[in-house]
Amino acid sequence: MNLKEFASRLALSQTTVSRALSGYPEVKPATRDRVLKAALEFGYRPNTSALGLATGRVGAIGIVFRGGGQFGPHTSEFMGGLGTRLQQDEVDILVSTVDSSEAELNTYRRLAASKRVDAVILHSPFTDDPRIALLTSLRLPFIVHGRTQAPGEFGWLDIDNFDAIRQATSHLLDLGHRRIAFLNGHRGRVFADHRHEGYQTALAAHGIAVDPLMSGNGEFTDEMGFRLMQGFLALEQRPTAVLAGSMMSALGAMRAIRVSGLKVGDDISLIAHDDVFPYISPDNLVPTLSTTRSSIRAAGARIAEMVLELLQGTPASTLREVWPVELVIRNSTGVCPSDL
Amino acid sequence: MNLKEFASRLALSQTTVSRALSGYPEVKPATRDRVLKAALEFGYRPNTSALGLATGRVGAIGIVFRGGGQFGPHTSEFMGGLGTRLQQDEVDILVSTVDSSEAELNTYRRLAASKRVDAVILHSPFTDDPRIALLTSLRLPFIVHGRTQAPGEFGWLDIDNFDAIRQATSHLLDLGHRRIAFLNGHRGRVFADHRHEGYQTALAAHGIAVDPLMSGNGEFTDEMGFRLMQGFLALEQRPTAVLAGSMMSALGAMRAIRVSGLKVGDDISLIAHDDVFPYISPDNLVPTLSTTRSSIRAAGARIAEMVLELLQGTPASTLREVWPVELVIRNSTGVCPSDL
Numbered sequence A, B: 001m002n003l004k005e006f007a008s009r010l011a012l013s014q015t016t017v018s019r020a021l022s023g024y025p026e027v028k029p030a031t032r033d034r035v036l037k038a039a040l041e042f043g044y045r046p047n048t049s050a051l052g053l054a055t056g057r058v059g060a061i062g063i064v065f066r067g068g069g070q071f072g073p074h075t076s077e078f079m080g081g082l083g084t085r086l087q088q089d090e091v092d093i094l095v096s097t098v099d100s101s102e103a104e105l106n107t108y109r110r111l112a113a114s115k116r117v118d119a120v121i122l123h124s125p126f127t128d129d130p131r132i133a134l135l136t137s138l139r140l141p142f143i144v145h146g147r148t149q150a151p152g153e154f155g156w157l158d159i160d161n162f163d164a165i166r167q168a169t170s171h172l173l174d175l176g177h178r179r180i181a182f183l184n185g186h187r188g189r190v191f192a193d194h195r196h197e198g199y200q201t202a203l204a205a206h207g208i209a210v211d212p213l214m215s216g217n218g219e220f221t222d223e224m225g226f227r228l229m230q231g232f233l234a235l236e237q238r239p240t241a242v243l244a245g246s247m248m249s250a251l252g253a254m255r256a257i258r259v260s261g262l263k264v265g266d267d268i269s270l271i272a273h274d275d276v277f278p279y280i281s282p283d284n285l286v287p288t289l290s291t292t293r294s295s296i297r298a299a300g301a302r303i304a305e306m307v308l309e310l311l312q313g314t315p316a317s318t319l320r321e322v323w324p325v326e327l328v329i330r331n332s333t334g335v336c337p338s339d340l
Helices: A003-010 A014-022 A029-042 A048-055 A073-089 A101-113 A130-138 A161-174 A190-205 A222-233 A247-259 A296-311 B003-010 B014-022 B029-042 B048-055 B073-089 B101-113 B130-138 B161-174 B190-205 B222-233 B247-259 B296-311
Strands: A060-066 A092-098 A119-123 A142-145 A155-159 A180-184 A215-217 A241-244 A269-274 A290-293 A320-323 A326-328 B060-066 B092-098 B119-123 B142-145 B155-159 B180-184 B215-217 B241-244 B269-274 B290-293 B320-323 B326-328
Touching: A003 A014, A003 A029, A014 A029, A029 B101, A060 A073, A060 A101, A073 A092, A073 A296, A073 B073, A073 B092, A092 A101, A092 B073, A101 A130, A101 B029, A119 A130, A119 A296, A142 A296, A155 A161, A155 A190, A155 A296, A161 A180, A161 A190, A161 A241, A161 A269, A161 A290, A161 A326, A180 A190, A180 A222, A190 A215, A215 A222, A222 A241, A222 A247, A241 A247, A247 A269, A296 A320, B003 B014, B003 B029, B014 B029, B060 B073, B060 B101, B073 B092, B073 B296, B092 B101, B101 B130, B119 B130, B119 B296, B142 B296, B155 B161, B155 B190, B155 B296, B161 B180, B161 B190, B161 B241, B161 B269, B161 B290, B161 B326, B180 B190, B180 B222, B190 B215, B215 B222, B222 B241, B222 B247, B241 B247, B247 B269, B296 B320
Parallel strands: A060 A092, A060 A119, A119 A142, A142 A155, A155 A320, A180 A215, A180 A241, A241 A269, A269 A290, B060 B092, B060 B119, B119 B142, B142 B155, B155 B320, B180 B215, B180 B241, B241 B269, B269 B290
Antiparallel strands: A092 B092, A290 A326, B290 B326
8 A cells, every 4th residue: 555545544634644743743642543553453554654755754853972981871871861852743763873973974874875874963073074074075064062163154052061070170279279180081072172171271370280190081980080089199290170970970989089088079079070970979978069050951952952953944054052060069169178 | 866877887886886775784985985976076875775775674773762761871881882783784773762662662663664774783672572562563674782571572681680790799798798779770670680689699608698788779879879868877887888780879878888987898898880981990999899790881882783683684583692791899898897
């Protein structure tokens, strides 16, 4: 049975049937139910290209992750935000997993060639990111989570990583701290570079140079926070304050401080970046943790919306947002002890 | 340009071209590259139904999550396992987000009607799960992560939750503990019910009945662990040992114990279930944490494999696995203090 025959049995237009099945533009729930039930009853199985003829869409947004390290706590929160917004339009997320940057580029080629997605979301950008030119040449619409200096007209959403860490560092300086350590992400990732610049800028305003011994980079794990913090504490002149890039590295840093017999908030101040994971809250830690806060789930939801706007014809160059990050002071920060 | 014309330009069979583009059965990498480049060059865009004609597959596996609570740390690990295995066959994961069980059932109807996926993965089953009958009637192949008593011939993979908690409880009983508290998942979820049975069975072997005051249920968050543990510690006869259902609830329980002035391992023994998150390791906690260990990432990878086997014709009834769970003793468990 083809679309025409199926639609005529239901006394509906082919467009209405296609739209009901694709879940795209608004169709009355009762009509959609009727069409779905009839499709099952008559064994009618449209193919996605037939849907595409009616709506020009396949109803899926692509996102590519590296199999090894990129499925982390941030992934599920971001996907939760994306999904919660996309479900309102019955749009799915097509997740592809790759093991190298070359495989990632090939995946975008495959997604474009097989018309599996209407657009993709690019994340974890590098300063000069080769994926931008490829997606542009493939004419595959995309929105970037983060920023990149690669040329082109494309939309993106980023948090103000520079100002988040500049503010946090300045606050510690105002409390009298001069030796401030920093647990940062991998060099070359734009967010980590922006955070480093914010740290450097705040220190420079007090005439302080970055001390490479008090700055470490890595994946944000509990272990990374623990090991790097142990290293900082072993320095002849240990830091009196520390900035952690995530709640996970902060947990490790807090434990290293506790194990060394020092107290967070009294002996060493700590500020962490909080992506607002629903299962670990800075308000519940002891002491409560001062943070720079920005919900990665909210960013996912907004990026989903930006993708839908892009597909509806909004120019990419107008879809650019930098979200400010709030500094929330709790009990893990205090005046620099005078004896240090 | 249609498939026939495109294939003849490349001097390849239509089947080879389709397979190269769909990424399904093995095609030499060099051939695949050549086809992909030519597709871009000639602007050839196959639709998925054309691929379907050649391979009978769309090359995607579906999974549905609830937008609110189901995107958690377990989600990204499980997806990481799925994706890492599926990428070897260039199969993608189609993620749909829903906000109710009715919407979830409608999503399976939509996925089946629009032929968007070759199979789905069903997770977080209930004892009598209505999704089984629906997927069966839709003829949408599926594998269950977990178990359910719903009738039917279907494949599933589950860990031995009963025995994990039975073993852990028995170990604590062997150490002399008699008041053992339990932080469990939501009632009605099969895994939580199995764990409760394991707990009850071990206690019963020592003539001990479950004390409802020492057993709590909820989502596995840091806060849940903290609040419930505080409640247990406020009991007239507090527990001397506690079982936590996840690393997240264990972190909260450890903090509640520490805040109350007691020491984990000395005053109160703790065993947690560890899904092996790469960013929080029981070996790094202080004290190191005894666990029942089973990698949810490995389960995801195996379930991906089972889905691929199912699609290749392996009978569903032979695709059933229960994974044993190891009990790993570290420093958070000790002999019951004699004064309690």
